[in-house]
Amino acid sequence: MMDDDTIVCRCEEVTVGQIRQAIREGAADVTGVKRRTRAGMGLCQGRTCEKIVMRILAQELGKPLSEFAPATVRPPVQPITFGLLAEGTDG
Numbered sequence: 262m263m264d265d266d267t268i269v270c271r272c273e274e275v276t277v278g279q280i281r282q283a284i285r286e287g288a289a290d291v292t293g294v295k296r297r298t299r300a301g302m303g304l305c306q307g308r309t310c311e312k313i314v315m316r317i318l319a320q321e322l323g324k325p326l327s328e329f330a331p332a333t334v335r336p337p338v339q340p341i342t343f344g345l346l347a348e349g350t351d352g
Contacts, residue, residue: 262320263277263317264277265277265278265281266278269300269310269313269314269317270298270299270300270301270303270307270309270310270314271303271305271309271310272302272303272304272305272309272310273298273299273300273301273302273303275298275299275300275310277317279298279300280294280298280300280314280317281317281321283297283298284317284318284321284322288318289318289322290318290329290330290332291307291311291314291315291318291329291330291331291332292332292333294314294318295307295314295332300314301314301332304340306339307331307332311331311332315329315331
């Protein structure tokens with residue numbers, strides 16, 4: 262069992278304890294944890310932490326890991342600059 266102070270999401274500095282709290286408050290899937298804690302919303306978009314979040318969900322909810330799917334990916338899937346967004350606009 263991981264300590265509550267262990268950082269799961271390095272991008273957003275979300276700890277195991279924060280994820281467990283989100284689950285106690287009603288998060289029942291990866292997206293629910295993401296909405297409550299921002300885990301998976303950083304630069305890596307969950308590529309580093311999502312599987313750990315799923316493991317914590319499985320442990321805390323007493324369900325098999327296979328019941329948890331990754332969060333829905335929403336564009337943009339990689340960071341882009343405002344300059345790139347502004348290209349081609351009448352500015």
